Amino acid sequence: MEESNFFDKVYEVAKLIPPGRVTSYGAIAKYLGAARSARMVGWAMNNSHSMPSVPAHRVVNRVGVLTGKHHFDGTNLMQQLLENEGVQIKDNQVVNFKSLFWDPSLELL
DNA sequence: TCAGTGACTGACC
DNA sequence: GGGTCAGCCACTG
Numbered sequence: 001m002e003e004s005n006f007f008d009k010v011y012e013v014a015k016l017i018p019p020g021r022v023t024s025y026g027a028i029a030k031y032l033g034a035a036r037s038a039r040m041v042g043w044a045m046n047n048s049h050s051m052p053s054v055p056a057h058r059v060v061n062r063v064g065v066l067t068g069k070h071h072f073d074g075t076n077l078m079q080q081l082l083e084n085e086g087v088q089i090k091d092n093q094v095v096n097f098k099s100l101f102w103d104p105s106l107e108l109l
Numbered sequence: 110t111c112a113g114t115g116a117c118t119g120a121c122c
Numbered sequence: 123g124g125g126t127c128a129g130c131c132a133c134t135g
Contacts, residue, residue, distance in 0.1 A: 006131095025117055029130095036130050038117035043132060045116050061117060068116030 006032060010044040011051055013104045017058040020086040021102035022094055024062045031104040046071060057081040064097030 009032050017023055025041040034040065041059070045068060048054040057078040061067045069078035069092065079089040088095035 026119090029117080034130080036118075038130080039115065040117095040131055042116040048116095056116080059116075062119095066116090071116060 006034065006037075006040060007044045007047065010041050011048065011054050013108070014045075014048070014054045014056065014059060016104065016108065017055055017102055020100070022058050022060055022064065022082070022087060022097065022100050023102045023104065024064075025059060026062050027101075027103050027105065028059065031108070042068070055081075058085075058102075060094060060097075064094035064101075066092045066094070 010028055013023075013028050013031060025038040025045075026035060029035050029038040029041045032041075045054070045056040045059055048056045056068065057066075057072070059068070066078050066082075066089065069076070072078045074080070079092070082089055082094070087100060094100060
């Protein structure tokens with residue numbers, strides 16, 4: 001796994017996000033040892049359009065806001081996907097985000 | 110080549 | 123408690 005590239009690792013972690021859970025760009029970046037490169041995680045998600053298996057909708061910013069929903073096909077597709085998994089969305093923000101937050105550095109160890 | 114931009118974050122005031 | 127600034131790295135014009 002250490003041989004994987006940064007982007008590949010981002011995809012790997014994103015795929016490991018359990019359904020009904022969400023994480024943040026910074027959490028993934030931190031897990032990859034690039035906590036200050038959260039933007040790269042965002043860019044990886046942008047590039048994830050070529051990676052259908054990457055649940056980019058489960059990745060939100062540090063406060064649980066669906067900042068990237070605009071990048072999905074529909075205006076509310078990201079919210080729909082999350083709600084379909086049991087994640088409540090209120091005003092483009094994950095409800096009870098703190099409890100639903102999935103930290104790869106803790107869960108994956 | 111340089112400068113601007115972006116699905117972010119932490120620190121500072 | 124809320125707004126602003128800088129850092130991070132890749133991509134585009």
